Amino acid sequence: MEWLKTLISRPSKGVSGKTGYWRTFKPIYDRDKCVLCYECYVYCPENCVEIVEKVVKIDYDFCKGCGICSEVCPANAIEMVKED
């Protein structure tokens, strides 16, 4: 039943590859300004914001640089910086 393999798909990160390459702007995090409100975590569409030991960690392999994290941050702790 080879056909089963084509009808069935299993979960995987990076279905479209390392979408970090989509970025024009990169979110840069300033830990000093961060108030740990978790807004960036909640609203990141890519699920590439993690809070690890009270510090925001962004997975730049997949971050598409949409800029939402920067917009929703109430403390201006994330800045979108143009990447080369």
Add this chain to the structure above:
Amino acid sequence: MVDLRCVLLPGNPSCQGCPHAIGLKALSVLENPIVVVPAGCTTIIAGFNPKQSIDLPVVHVPFASAPAVACGLSKAYDNVVVWMGDGATDIGFSTLSGSAVRNDNILVVVSDNEAYMNTGIQMSGTTFWKAKTTTTPAGKREEKKDLALIMLMHRIPYVATASVGYMRDFVRKVKKASKIKGFKFIHLHSPCPPGWRFDSSKTVEVARMAVKSGAWILWEYDGSFRITGMSRMFRDKSKRIPLTEYLRVQGRFKGLTEEDVRTIEERIDEVWKLLDVLENTINKA
């Protein structure tokens, strides 16, 4: 809210700033769900064989069929959820209605980006008044249907509206719905950056502006009808931000006249009046 399990895995095909990608997180509060996805943006976001980007069991189905397939699945399983767009509620209107009439034990979430986005931004039944789409290049002349109120008239146990700009409110509603037996419906407002023509960083802001201007109203019905969350404050028109602020930030409203804005405002005022009546009438308290 701090333990929203990742449902949509990173590195998926969704556009930058995609509202579906934000909204899908809410499904993480469901226990062992099966997700039914009809044709739409999410079909693509779900990835390509042999990989899929949604970390849940997914059944892809033809455009108009989702609630009916979910009904069939619900004969074996609880926690079947349909994740569909506004497009599917046009072509599959009868399917949706029939499922509600049967009070099928399913949760239907309509992630509404107000157009047939997956096929390139064509007008749908829920496209906002006067909005530009490829099939309404001079602005929509057709009416906008109120999906959630239509579903309310099906006498189902739970109906709610929500917004990707207010995830706490949405997640609370999904959790609440999941504990109810019968047909549950949540209409999720999902602003689309390429479709509505605003910068990808503004998805959440635009969603919030819709609520703050009164254009999108957060409410729920669970036996009693109530306005919820931020929208409670905006019953008072003086507390709202001007409608033009919401409209101006979106390219799809470019060229709107003052008369257009007044017409839209009239429509919105009518809805608020109606919801006020519902809140005062359908009150089990």
Add this chain to the structure above:
Amino acid sequence: MKTILTGNHAVAYAVKLSRVKVVSAYPITPQTTIVEKIAEMIAKGEMDAEFVNVESEHSALSVVYGSALAGLRSFTATSSHGLLYMYEMCWWVSNSRLPLVMAVVTRTIGPPWNIHTDHTDLMTLRDSGWIIAMAENAQEALDLTIQSFKISESLNLPFAVGLDAFVVSHTAEVVDVPDQETVDEFLPERKQAYRVDPNDVFAVGNIADNLETMRIRREMALDMEKAKGVIDEVGREFGEIFGRRYGLVEEYMVDDAEYIVVMTGAWSGDAKEAVDILRERGIQIGLLKLRYIRPFPREVIERLDDRKILVVDRSFSMGHRGTLGIEVGNVVDCKNVVAGLCGVDVGFEDFKEMFERFVRGELGEVEWWI
């Protein structure tokens, strides 16, 4: 146990005996009494299943698609416009390689509105990957329905059981209804290649590579070829257990026949009477009844290439010729008569005259029997 049943009720009893768990259908004359009977049996507690009321045929097939995916033996029934309304789902079901059974009470497609039989609607499934069988009478309708679950689940291909509108669906005949124990012996619990389960995380039907998709279509084609053997084997087994043998075709006096008539459906019974009459007059004529349209019994027909063949069609492919005339004509030379469309009655007298003209060589390549 022998009793009097209409074709539709015979199908309903077969569905009950096959321990179907979910039935969903939308009413359309002349299918409605199948599901009304099923709904009644469920309401009375005679059948352990759930009946789902839907608002359209498209949803009917969608509901049973969902329940079948979840591992529940499921069934639906339709006709004509109803079949066409669920047509998109028919292809989705077969391309999903999902075992599922549907009864199609064959009815003319409009306009003008017409509720009587012809085979046009059933024939629209030809290319879809559904196994298609056609019953001659109420007994066959019951027997084929029971076999359909076994065949469908062995092959992971959906199965459509056809029966003529009114002539079979609403005509009461003597039917031998088997008992539950014997059916249980013949029909084991449902099996399928894959099942949707909340604890098994996968997606069904994601976008896939073009070449890979073409490969699985080819695999489906090969499985359709395998189906021929499975159908004959299950038909043989059915014969051993229930005393009535089935298979891809029924050969009626074919062995020594010089002239062979090929057809399908209820009117085969009337045609057999005409065959008997001509035989009495010394004409070596026989009838090959196609029990199955898909898979197409090509090999059986190939072996008859040394006989004179007439194909009688109850459906026509506009712009070409009779449906079976095209299919059989692809294998052997044959004459084609198109008759009984839109419910026009064709009895044994008609067949007598038709076959006599055939034997006398008076028929054109394609003749409309009007």
